[in-house]
Amino acid sequence: MAKTVILRPRSTGTEQPLSSLCGLLREWLPRQRWFAGKDRPVTDLTVLSATELFPGCLHVLVDAGYLPVPAPGGGTHPPGDCYQLLLGVREQLSPRLGRALIGRVQDGPLAGLTVFDALHDPRSAALLLERLRQPGAAGPLCFETDPAAGIPSGLAPRLLDAEQSNSSLVYGDAFILKVFRRIQPGINPDLEVPGALVAQGCNRVPAPVAWLRTTEPWAATLGVLQPYLPDASDGWTLALGALAAREDFTKEAYELGQATADIHLALASAFPAGTHGEMERTAAAMTARLEAAAHCVPALRPFVPGLRSAFRALATCDAGPAAQRIHGDLHLGQVLRAGREWFVIDFEGEPSRPLAERRGAQSPVRDVAGMLRSFDYAARQRRPWRPEWARRCREAYCAGYAVRAGWDPRKKHALLRAYETDRAVYEVLYEARHRPGWLPVPMAAIERLAVRGG
Template identity: 70%
Template sequence: MQNTALQRPGSLDLVGLLSSLDELLHAWLPRQRWFAGKGRTITELTLLSVTELHPGCLHVLVHAGHEGTGTGHGPGGTPPADDCYQLLLGVREMLPPRLAHTLIGRADEGPLAGLTVYDALQDPDAAGLLLERLRHPGTAGPLRFERDTRVPIPTGLAPRLLDAEQSNSSLVYGDSFILKVFRRVQPGINPDLEVPWSLARQGCTRVPAPAAWFRTSQPEQATLGVLQPYLRDASDGWALAVESLTSERDFTHEAYALGRATAEVHLALAAAFPPETPTRRHNGRLADAMTERLHATARSVPALLPYVPGLQSAYDALARLDTAHPAQRIHGDLHLGQVLRAGQRWFVIDFEGEPARPLAERRHAQSPARDVAGMLRSFDYAARSRRPWRPEWSQRCRDAYCSGYAAQARWDPREEPEVLRAYETDRAVYEVLYEARHRPDWLPVPMTAITRLAETTLRPPRQ
């Protein structure tokens, strides 16, 4: 690349660069799987920071303003607020054929006029240089690269971009490390760095420990990416469960072991972060938030309306509880796709939580029953992913998972049915909204759970 204006970091002019990028990003951003404002018009773009990592490669934080309602979702089913996105943009005079699929467009004006702009995370050369930045801690403009120097990171690891993730982008380096790049950036430390780092200090080996990471100080402190060991021979829990169903093989042994692994992680989290004892007031606020999400979803998905009174009874029962199992840091979005099995051992990954929720909310202490409920719902999903549907397979896995959890944690979430039912109901309501907007053919899966949960009668309260 021969654009000398971009080779002098002090000359980066945000207003000028925006004139080059505005039209290109308006068209390109909404087409990306990790773009949170699906179906919503971008009203404005603002460059928050631009850092030249090396000649021809710009690290960009861009603010996207939206209008309308669209299909994004936030707390209570509302559209997400305006978002900040992290981009790695390559700039060349000509794009070689091997990078044709990375094209964003050709700039018509501004300092990049006449140059081709592309997604540099898909460029092996740029991805390799990003790893080198992580291998050698330091700063570049507002960016800070840090690492655990006890973990050796070899040079020359070939990168490849995974295509399975929705809300982020992940690069695998030589089948040794995986770098998760957070596309939607929020102020504060991301739980996917904070939690694995804290668990590693507790000696918990169920979660791959961070080897390196990078963050920004402008416009606010925020985590941008985390490098962790890559479990190359592992299979994710969803694939294993579906294979079990396809081959008509029992999965209860694996479900029991997964329950124990989940409890082991929860115990380590309780040691790393101070737990909180819920009160009736706390339970009432939690029930109110669940109720708000229920009614917002029912307004968006009319099929849910007949079940609202029955579902509401789950939240009412939660609100009446004087206390419950201590709240603590949890995974926050646990399901079969967030666990890996290598050999005979389960690992838990992706502690970011639900990306649509505010980062501060994802860092709150919550009941471990929320994670348990997420996994119970995931067994239901797996059972209904193949025909004929296998509800008995799901029930056996659910029971085995809870039994394994209880054996390790010395606490059985089934002993607090009000809490577990409320969290499973809240999860099913979330699934209804998601499927109605993104995969209508899957809507019967959570609706079956909705029918069951709306009709559930809890046993009499414990004396």
């Protein structure tokens, strides 16, 4: 039987049963690739809930509180983030799990035991799949499975080592489990959207077969299991391969544009439509994100006046297609090519944005702009830079999109420029925080968009 501890809020001042973990986690969390608060000091850490999944493995939700940082325009940034952890607990840690080490607990119920990231442990990962295969509850945790899905037992797990804002486990090259790290209240789009698309008959997405959610401290999605496409290659890898071989990529880009339009059409049918209006609100939100990014990244500041003009143009430009549900973070790393078909994955949206915003209706131009920026990213991975390669791919992608969607993104110049600018601003902030060596890539786009207008 699962043992669950729902701990008192920090405001009570009562000593918490697992408070001894917090010191270790306060040091370990900021070093993780998926930790979102790297530019904000962690002031305190509170265990919100802890559930024993099986002997030697705790499921833990922690709240990381940050030092208040002033936000441009007044106020402060959100006070904290909730993170999901699966913690292994043993007397001694095997040397092969050394990279998963968090530390040794000094006091409290776990005193003298070693704590580590259990997703690195094949035994724990295998037991996690077994819980998903058998629907049920463990305290506030709920394991649910599509009744039509057949998930065999005994699939060997491996943890993907790619740079991600979450953690992913592949089981026997048959399934992939995405474990969300930063948790927000509500259903995660990466569960909601693929399920809705499959119900529409869209075959561009792998359907969810099982998922994990919690009811405490609030209802939220924790993980999603989907079919894995072992013979597929992601668009980023394919694009870089084409560049290295000096091969054309326009056919693939054209077909990717068609796939994007297929997804948008299915999303428009699956979810309530948005409206054409609210351009002023969109422009204001983009301007606020620009100012916030410039506050954090000094290199962006000289270009702010030129970038603002892209957002001001939204007030008078053609509003384009109606707002609808979209992917929200579309780029070459979010698409897979298996055989002659493109598949779209990772519908979570930009994890740094509030969940309500990611689940809301937005212009499909946002997704188009994200993919156009991705072609530029790929082209800049090799020297000499090949801007003509990116230009041809961008043209082919838009042409393919127009054939399926019935409207051409290239004819919405002001709208496309605004969304591409907003995406480039996001990229600048992301690279400055996580990959400073990549900062020149979006900064080159910033200069183009600010000085030449596109």
